[in-house]
Amino acid sequence: MGKVRKTISLLIGGIQCGLGVLASVFAYLVYADSWMRGLLAVTSEELYISMFLLLVFGIFSVFSGLLLVNKER
Amino acid sequence: MAEEHLKRELGLLQATMMGLGGAICAGVFVTLGYAASLAGTALLIAMILCGIINLFTMLSYAELGAAIPSAGGEYTFAKASFGGFISFVTGWFEWISNMFYAAFSAVGFAYMVSYAIQASKMPLIASVSVIAVVTVVVFTIINIKGVKETGRTETALVVVLLGILGVFTFWGLLTGQRTGPLQLSAPGDFLGLLRASAFIFVVYLGGEAIAVAQAEIKDPGRTIPRAILLTSLALIAIYTSVAYVVFRIVPPEELAVKESPLAYVAEQFMGPLGVGIVTVAGSIAALSSVNTAIMAQSRVSYALARDGYFPRVFFKIHKDFGTPCLAIVAGAVLIAATAATGVVNFVAYATDFGFIVGFIFVNLSLIRLRMRKPNLRRPFRVPLYPLPPVLGIVTSALLMLFIEPSTLLIGIELFILGLIVYCIRMVRYYRICLAVGGMNFGVSGFCALLAFIIVSDPLAISMPHPMALVSLGAAVFVSLAYFIAGLLSITEDKGR
Numbered sequence: 001m002g003k004v005r006k007t008i009s010l011l012i013g014g015i016q017c018g019l020g021v022l023a024s025v026f027a028y029l030v031y032a033d034s035w036m037r038g039l040l041a042v043t044s045e046e047l048y049i050s051m052f053l054l055l056v057f058g059i060f061s062v063f064s065g066l067l068l069v070n071k072e073r
Numbered sequence: 074m075a076e077e078h079l080k081r082e083l084g085l086l087q088a089t090m091m092g093l094g095g096a097i098c099a100g101v102f103v104t105l106g107y108a109a110s111l112a113g114t115a116l117l118i119a120m121i122l123c124g125i126i127n128l129f130t131m132l133s134y135a136e137l138g139a140a141i142p143s144a145g146g147e148y149t150f151a152k153a154s155f156g157g158f159i160s161f162v163t164g165w166f167e168w169i170s171n172m173f174y175a176a177f178s179a180v181g182f183a184y185m186v187s188y189a190i191q192a193s194k195m196p197l198i199a200s201v202s203v204i205a206v207v208t209v210v211v212f213t214i215i216n217i218k219g220v221k222e223t224g225r226t227e228t229a230l231v232v233v234l235l236g237i238l239g240v241f242t243f244w245g246l247l248t249g250q251r252t253g254p255l256q257l258s259a260p261g262d263f264l265g266l267l268r269a270s271a272f273i274f275v276v277y278l279g280g281e282a283i284a285v286a287q288a289e290i291k292d293p294g295r296t297i298p299r300a301i302l303l304t305s306l307a308l309i310a311i312y313t314s315v316a317y318v319v320f321r322i323v324p325p326e327e328l329a330v331k332e333s334p335l336a337y338v339a340e341q342f343m344g345p346l347g348v349g350i351v352t353v354a355g356s357i358a359a360l361s362s363v364n365t366a367i368m369a370q371s372r373v374s375y376a377l378a379r380d381g382y383f384p385r386v387f388f389k390i391h392k393d394f395g396t397p398c399l400a401i402v403a404g405a406v407l408i409a410a411t412a413a414t415g416v417v418n419f420v421a422y423a424t425d426f427g428f429i430v431g432f433i434f435v436n437l438s439l440i441r442l443r444m445r446k447p448n449l450r451r452p453f454r455v456p457l458y459p460l461p462p463v464l465g466i467v468t469s470a471l472l473m474l475f476i477e478p479s480t481l482l483i484g485i486e487l488f489i490l491g492l493i494v495y496c497i498r499m500v501r502y503y504r505i506c507l508a509v510g511g512m513n514f515g516v517s518g519f520c521a522l523l524a525f526i527i528v529s530d531p532l533a534i535s536m537p538h539p540m541a542l543v544s545l546g547a548a549v550f551v552s553l554a555y556f557i558a559g560l561l562s563i564t565e566d567k568g569r
Contacts, residue, residue: 012558
């Protein structure tokens, strides 16, 4: 049971870290790339709140992922 | 590990140069134009006013630095007088603002270099981000090598910078195109003068780097107050004389529309050589700020690690170089990452907020420490106490009212981030797991709701069918992953 739990924890932790990094990179792309903003139909009024939400999600995901990985080490 | 491992190798000259180098940043070369449009030639008064406001707080730095010469500057003062969360917040803002200041200066330097390369019609071999990152790497290596090397580099940079500003000032005075005395006039009246003061005050920030490096300054009881006071007075003299020369050559209304007002003024009486000289001076100012800020951020994180707020590894001193190399490298990685994004506005706002918060807490620390520890040995005492620290608090708080609203917003966000870091370090591990588990369930529930909306009412989210399918898949995947993560976070492995 312990080994299965450890494997799942490492896998889910890794996925969360990956999603967090992706969300942070995405936040930067939304800020820096006007093409990306056009694709997602993000207006200039919505820009900072979109970035904020993506960054909060990103930071939380990375933190949660690291916590899971660290817990099972 | 005792703090004596940091070597006391900086003398009065190097400490003063560190203060000057920290304060004279590239911002001086670009902020004059807008400030002149607000205050006219009365900007000279605003310059002196800001210098005096800065001096109030610098006196507090001098007293506290001489009395408690441990690494960490504002953080150490706040810890001695308040302790707990207040000291952490002070250190947190100090660390963040120094990191952002280094990133801001590195980006400023990179812009100047790329501008100079383009102006000379040479091919630009690297982007602004790459130049900024390389700059951070170079100064990180210098900082790791030792505080003596950092001090020498800073002294060399600041001596060249002061030399250039000296040439600019004397040449400008000798060849001033206007005759007769300068008439002081403020187009925006007193309010304009105040707004200009709030805007221009940033050029005085950074001199407190001396306090951050106080654990490495020889004979701290004598050297720290002298270096801080010399820096504060020299800054008033330098800025006021530069502004005086500027207004003798060019009227303020002409400066407002110039991107680089100092270079424009230099061109008027020195020709193309003037533009070159001012660009070099701006680059050196940016470099010296990068050097000082990298050193300052590492000493703050070193002090925070000493007290258990930051990971213990930041407290390690390199046995050969005598520097907190891991603290330097960790901060440098964040600085390089910030510089690489080139998000200059955000970085500048965060820097201003952090420094002003630091000013308020240093003055508060002085007052509290005088009340709580009246017999503490103080090699230097603030004259006319309690007037200077009270005025320092009031003027810093007033500055908060005049700064951009977005600066306050960013400051609040940084405060929340600091609060999270504090909770992580101070709250027990199991409770953190519970909280994170709960948040994971929240994210999972939100994504499940999103998936349900996509399935039940596709019209509610107006997107093409393939895009809706991808979104549905992503929502289900994230919902499941975060649900499992939530379960794993709140449960313990019974077999262990």
